[in-house]
Amino acid sequence: QVQLQESGPGLVKPSQTLSLTCTVSGGSISSGGYYWSWIRQHPGKGLEWIGYIYYSGTTYYNPSLKSRLTISVDTSKNQFSLKLTSVTAADTAVYYCARGNWFDSWGQGTLVTVSS
Amino acid sequence: DIQMTQSPSSLSASVGDRVIITCQASQDIRNYLNWFQQKPGKAPKLLIYDASNLETGVPSRFSGSGYGTDFTFTISSLHPEDIATYYCQQYDVLPRTFGQGTKVEV
Numbered sequence: 629q630v631q632l633q634e635s636g637p638g639l640v641k642p643s644q645t646l647s648l649t650c651t652v653s654g655g656s657i658s659s660g661g662y663y664w665s666w667i668r669q670h671p672g673k674g675l676e677w678i679g680y681i682y683y684s685g686t687t688y689y690n691p692s693l694k695s696r697l698t699i700s701v702d703t704s705k706n707q708f709s710l711k712l713t714s715v716t717a718a719d720t721a722v723y724y725c726a727r728g729n730w731f732d733s734w735g736q737g738t739l740v741t742v743s744s
Numbered sequence: 745d746i747q748m749t750q751s752p753s754s755l756s757a758s759v760g761d762r763v764i765i766t767c768q769a770s771q772d773i774r775n776y777l778n779w780f781q782q783k784p785g786k787a788p789k790l791l792i793y794d795a796s797n798l799e800t801g802v803p804s805r806f807s808g809s810g811y812g813t814d815f816t817f818t819i820s821s822l823h824p825e826d827i828a829t830y831y832c833q834q835y836d837v838l839p840r841t842f843g844q845g846t847k848v849e850v
Contacts, residue, residue: 665840675788675831677840690839691745724787729835730778732799734787 630655632725632735640719640742646712650725650735651705658683658703662728666699666710668721669737676721681708715742746770746834750843757848763819765846767832772812776836779808779817782845783828791830792817824850 636648650664657664666678679689681699689697693712701708712719722737747770757763767777775795780788790799792808795815805820819826827850832843 674844675833675842677842679839688838692839729776730790730793730799731780731788731833732790732793734789737787 630727630733632727632733634723634725634735634738636738636740638739638741640715640740641744642716642742643714646715646719646740646742647709648723648725648738648740649707649709651707652727653706656703657701657706657708664701664708665726665731667724667726667731669724670718670721678710678723717742745839746773746837746841748832748834748841748843750830750832750846752846753844754847754849756850757822758850759822759824761822763822763826763848765817765830765832765848767810767815767817767843769813769815769834771837773834773836775811776834777808777810777815778833778835779806780831780833781826781828782831788831819848822848822850 631653633651640646663680665680668676679699681687681701687699696713698711720742722739724737725735727733749768751766777795779792781791782788791802791806796808807818809816829845829847831845
């Protein structure tokens with residue numbers, strides 16, 4: 629059974645870059661067949677899809693974040709990563725990674741707070 | 745972006761009740777719709793995919809139906825552990841979008 633685990637700093641200063649990594653176990657990103665997504669949830673709010681990456685490096689970003697967003701993949705480490713630049717308090721959220729079109733597997737989520 | 749509108753935003757029900765949640769897409773999404781359950785402090789859990797297919801291991805009291813723009817999610821008999829927020833989500837078009845959620849309370 630595939631498992632996903634987010635990791636990264638829980639506190640980021642305004643205007644800096646938020647960086648998170650999702651480590652996949654129990655399955656290989658490079659085996660193909662799945663897109664690997666980032667999703668976030670603002671405190672007490674609904675879910676927002678951030679973007680995805682395929683093992684080949686193909687990406688699609690939510691237009692609302694595209695100018696600040698980079699998603700990359702490291703198949704040798706079975707990881708994919710998110711970088712969001714120029715963060716503000718509005719980027720404070722729980723960030724999740726998830727698999728596929730169905731989002732059938734999720735990480736447990738990691739809270740990132742943007743504050744000085 | 746495709747807007748997903750869930751109704752109601754919240755509901756109160758009793759154990760054993762039939763619970764129905766609707767989700768309307770702003771354009772045709774065929775059957776490319778998921779339903780998720782989220783409990784406080786936890787990641788969402790996939791319950792239904794392709795509008796009506798039950799994810800492995802999910803109890804049969806959960807079901808989904810619909811095609812095009814109008815979808816329904818049903819809990820045939822509410823159990824105490826079903827208290828949660830439920831989300832629909834489309835994956836026909838990028839960017840993927842979610843409904844605003846329906847909070848089910850007792």
